[in-house]
Amino acid sequence: MSSLLENITSDSIYLTLPATLLVAAVGIIFYRLSLHPLAHFPGPFEAKLSGSWRNRHYWQGQWHEDVVQLHKKYGPAVRIAPNELSLVDADALRLLYNHGTKAVKTDWYWVWQAPNAGPALFSALDKNIHAYLRKRVSAAYSMSSMLKYEDYMQECLDLMLQKLKKHAKAGNEVDMAKWAGYLAFDTVGSLGYGAPLGMLETESDVMALQENIHQGFTLMSNMGHYWGQARWLTNPYTMKMMEILGVPNFFDMFDKWTMKKLEARKQSENKEERLDMLSHFLKMKAPDGGPADDKDVLMEALNVIGAGADTTSIAMRACLYYLCKTPDAYRRIQQEIDEYYRSKGLRQPITYQQTLELPFFCAVTREATRLFPSIGYQLLRYAPADMIVEGKRIPIGTVLGMSPTAANRDPQVWGEDADEFNPSRWLSDEDKVRHLNTHDLTFGGTGPRTCIGRNIALIELHKFLAQFLHHFDAEFVDPEKPWRVQCMFFSNQHDMHMRIKYRNGLGDD
Numbered sequence: 001m002s003s004l005l006e007n008i009t010s011d012s013i014y015l016t017l018p019a020t021l022l023v024a025a026v027g028i029i030f031y032r033l034s035l036h037p038l039a040h041f042p043g044p045f046e047a048k049l050s051g052s053w054r055n056r057h058y059w060q061g062q063w064h065e066d067v068v069q070l071h072k073k074y075g076p077a078v079r080i081a082p083n084e085l086s087l088v089d090a091d092a093l094r095l096l097y098n099h100g101t102k103a104v105k106t107d108w109y110w111v112w113q114a115p116n117a118g119p120a121l122f123s124a125l126d127k128n129i130h131a132y133l134r135k136r137v138s139a140a141y142s143m144s145s146m147l148k149y150e151d152y153m154q155e156c157l158d159l160m161l162q163k164l165k166k167h168a169k170a171g172n173e174v175d176m177a178k179w180a181g182y183l184a185f186d187t188v189g190s191l192g193y194g195a196p197l198g199m200l201e202t203e204s205d206v207m208a209l210q211e212n213i214h215q216g217f218t219l220m221s222n223m224g225h226y227w228g229q230a231r232w233l234t235n236p237y238t239m240k241m242m243e244i245l246g247v248p249n250f251f252d253m254f255d256k257w258t259m260k261k262l263e264a265r266k267q268s269e270n271k272e273e274r275l276d277m278l279s280h281f282l283k284m285k286a287p288d289g290g291p292a293d294d295k296d297v298l299m300e301a302l303n304v305i306g307a308g309a310d311t312t313s314i315a316m317r318a319c320l321y322y323l324c325k326t327p328d329a330y331r332r333i334q335q336e337i338d339e340y341y342r343s344k345g346l347r348q349p350i351t352y353q354q355t356l357e358l359p360f361f362c363a364v365t366r367e368a369t370r371l372f373p374s375i376g377y378q379l380l381r382y383a384p385a386d387m388i389v390e391g392k393r394i395p396i397g398t399v400l401g402m403s404p405t406a407a408n409r410d411p412q413v414w415g416e417d418a419d420e421f422n423p424s425r426w427l428s429d430e431d432k433v434r435h436l437n438t439h440d441l442t443f444g445g446t447g448p449r450t451c452i453g454r455n456i457a458l459i460e461l462h463k464f465l466a467q468f469l470h471h472f473d474a475e476f477v478d479p480e481k482p483w484r485v486q487c488m489f490f491s492n493q494h495d496m497h498m499r500i501k502y503r504n505g506l507g508d509d
């Protein structure tokens with residue numbers, strides 16, 4: 001009798017467990033498909049059931065194209081995971097990203113907090129902490145500071161142009177994807193670390209920094225959607241295992257390398273002060289009024305290199321790409337720049353302020369960065385209130401995101417030619433341009449989380465483009481294969497092989 005009971009009990013356990021799991025799974029599926037508050041939004045079937053659809057597409061690295069197609073197929077509000085919507089909607093854009101927004105970043109951003117550094121501006125979720133961190137560095141990023149840094153930027157650009165001239169004269173093809181990367185990394189190195197990183201000088205990816213950042217960012221941005229995020233890799237146990245197995249830990253090496261630079265700078269600061277971003281960071285205060293911790297300075301320097309180098313080089317490549325694809329625009333912008341040099345009798349490199357006097361030039365940079373914004377992934381926010389999109393209710397707290405790439409092609413804002421490269425749209429009347437400015441998501445809107453490095457990026461981009469086009473002619477080696485794009489939060493372009501011809505004006509001709 002007792003053995004019969006034991007059999008029944010153990011048999012029923014074997015049956016009960018899977019049966020319970022099955023019922024739970026069916027319940028979850030039923031809930032997500034029918035009862036979930038987002039059940040009435042369209043989207044790929046798999047995405048309604050789990051995050052696997054979104055994660056797989058992220059890993060495939062073509063999100064900048066996938067997200068545009070997604071909205072063409074399903075409309076302005078698409079369910080891309082059970083509790084996440086991708087939006088392309090002008091009202092939602094203003095509510096989530098512009099002045100006065102109450103929307104906060106989602107937990108996904110937590111993945112960007114470097115383990116051994118102070119709290120990061122980019123990933124701070126709490127509004128008050130973020131406001132404090134942002135205020136603390138605002139002077140380092142202000143336009144008046146930037147204009148003082150312009151000489152450091154010009155030094156890097158001079159070196160690049162001289163090197164390109166040498167290659168042009170030798171008839172070498174150049175990979176402008178690499179050169180834009182060298183320039184942007186050296187420039188942020190010069191501003192945030194006190195000296196260029198040596199990429200232009202050596203014509204190489206020093207310390208494989210770019211490659212490691214690309215790999216690290218791919219891991220981080222995608223792991224942000226998994227439970228535990230990057231802590232699977234950055235926890236002390238995994239770190240120790242990596243050390244024992246001799247696996248190089250790039251981020252740890254880079255932190256240590258950065259700390260060394262900061263230490264060296266502190267020592268030299270007493271003798272002679274160099275007025276760059278690092279000098280601002282070293283003067284930052286802690287909340288108690290004392291000097292900020294070294295870890296805080298480390299985080300700010302990492303921010304500059306992590307957020308400021310790839311983004312700016314992507315913008316440079318985007319401008320070159322659309323110009324080379326549109327010969328009329330190429331001719332027109334080059335004439336405008338040449339005429340400016342001629343009419344002003346410019347012997348010195350054109351300054352950022354001077355480029356602002358070139359209307360078509362400015363329109364080209366706006367249009368190229370609109371069509372190919374540096375960030376392709378969703379900028380995630382919690383819905384700050386119940387919202388209505390396409391007549392459907394989105395409850396407060398829902399994870400919402402817009403990809404700048406998709407939002408910047410919203411026909412509601414940009415018109416039927418939203419997919420076309422049309423710089424003239426930026427030369428329309430003031431009201432129209434103000435409207436476009438408000439809806440351009442390239443720099444993350446106009447709200448509190450807008451790009452703090454926008455001024456650096458614009459100075460660098462404008463100077464590079466104007467001087468490059470003045471001194472060189474460029475064309476793709478193979479217009480059918482102009483570049484290869486790998487999207488890993490940033491939409492990084494690679495293999496941009498070009499033939500360049502030196503025109504004149506760089507001295508010693």
Ligand code: HEM
Binds near residue numbers: 123373443444
């Ligand atoms: C063309 C170049 C650039 C583009 C298109 C760009 C774009 C953006 C965007 C879209 C955001 C908002 C991201 C989000 O909400 O998830 C952002 C934030 C940020 N960017 Fe940029 N960026 C550029 C250059 C730079 C540069 C040069 C730096 C620094 C040197 C920089 C530093 C930052 C930082 C620190 C944040 C976080 C700001 C905050 O949360 O308060 N960016 N950027």
